[in-house]
Amino acid sequence: MTYDSDTYGDRTADEYDALYSDFVPPAAQIRLLADLAGTTPAVEIGSGTGRVTLPLAEHVPVLAVDASEEMTRQLAKKTGTLPITPITADAAHYLAGRRVDLVFACFNTFFLLASETTQRAFLRNAARMLNGNGTLLIETFVPRPGQRLPDGPHPGVFPKGRSVVALKRRTVDTVVVFAAENHDAEQEFHYSEIVLRDGEPVRVLPGQMRYWRPEQIDALAGEAGLLLRERWEDWERTPYDAATSGRHISLYRLAGQDL
Ligand SMILES: C[S@@+](CC[C@H](N)C(=O)[O-])C[C@H]1O[C@@H](n2cnc3c(N)ncnc32)[C@H](O)[C@@H]1O
Incomplete structure (x- = not known):
């Protein structure tokens, strides 16, 4: 079997909730994402079965993008009347067709994009989708072997x-x-x-x-025209510590925009 962009999702979709349903997004995560989305729909890349999408859509519309048809199907079963648009698309190619204030990829999804080519294309697409004051948010673990x-x-x-x-x-x-x-x-x-x-x-x-240290992600983002604005180690906005933090939540904005 060859590993492709939809392999993880297609093979995992029917088990995903059994594996992760008790990994509940903290209220601070949903609040932050909703605040950053402002009055435009939030674009979530790698929405999976909706662990984050569903609670976020209680506050703002979500364009929920996933490479896996199976993941998209699982999410579509649960949307009810919430303002969620499930979309099967690869992050390497997806553009919302409009400008938004928030594009995000949480729970290591940036690493799961699995190839540097896809990651670079995703960063370029995110930069093209963002409004002048918009935010790209990426949450990944910090690679600390062992x-x-x-x-x-x-x-x-x-x-x-x-x-x-x-x-x-x-x-x-x-x-x-x-x-x-x-x-x-x-x-x-x-x-x-x-x-x-x-x-x-x-x-x-x-x-x-395909994993990276935080400063390497900053360099990739820089090449896509994005600049680091904030970095925290958790959703409560604890400052990131390069020596100890196990994860980072990083916010990027378009380079050349005044804050
Ligand atoms: C770790 S899951 C995260 C799901 C959800 N965001 C959560 O927090 O539970 C990563 C998701 O990224 C999707 N994915 C992997 N490669 C992708 C790609 N190239 N484009 C879009 N989605 C992709 C997978 O199908 C999977 O649903």
Whole structure:
């Protein structure tokens, strides 16, 4: 099987909520995203099954973009009367067709775009979609080999070496195991979530990330015409600490715009 932009989503969509539904976005996250969106729809890249999209759409309309048809289908089942437009599109090509105040990719989605080419194209597209005072927000883990990922109650591990197996979660009838390889020369992180549920076939859900340190993301963003405005380690806006923070929430604006 070849790993493509829709592989993660298509293979994971029907399990995603079982794996992540108790990773509830904090109120501060939804408040910040709604504030940044202002009076325009928020563009979410990699909306998945709507973990963030759904609570955000209680406040502002969301253009929910995902490369995976299966993810888009799962989200569309839940939108009800909320102002959500589910869109199947690759971040490398998506342009909203209008200017907006907020484009965002949270929960490591920027890394999951999986290739530098797609990441660069996404950054260029974000710059083209933003209003003069608009914001691109990116949330990713900080690559610190050997550490648990900062991802909710059942995190995986970002290993030092090329392979590790960690327990993600365990209930009476289900065990989720995380197997990962960190190819640090290439800055690639390949992993599989292995779902063992009593009496059911084993599920192997692969993910592939092209990861970067925060200052490397700033350089990529700079080449797309975007400038770092703020960086925090959490949604409560705790200042980012380059020595200790396990994750960063980074806000970029168009270069050349006065604040
Ligand atoms: C970690 S999930 C995040 C889902 C959701 N935002 C959340 O916080 O739970 C990343 C999502 O990015 C999507 N994705 C991966 N590559 C993509 C691409 N090239 N363009 C758009 N979406 C992509 C995946 O299908 C997946 O739904």
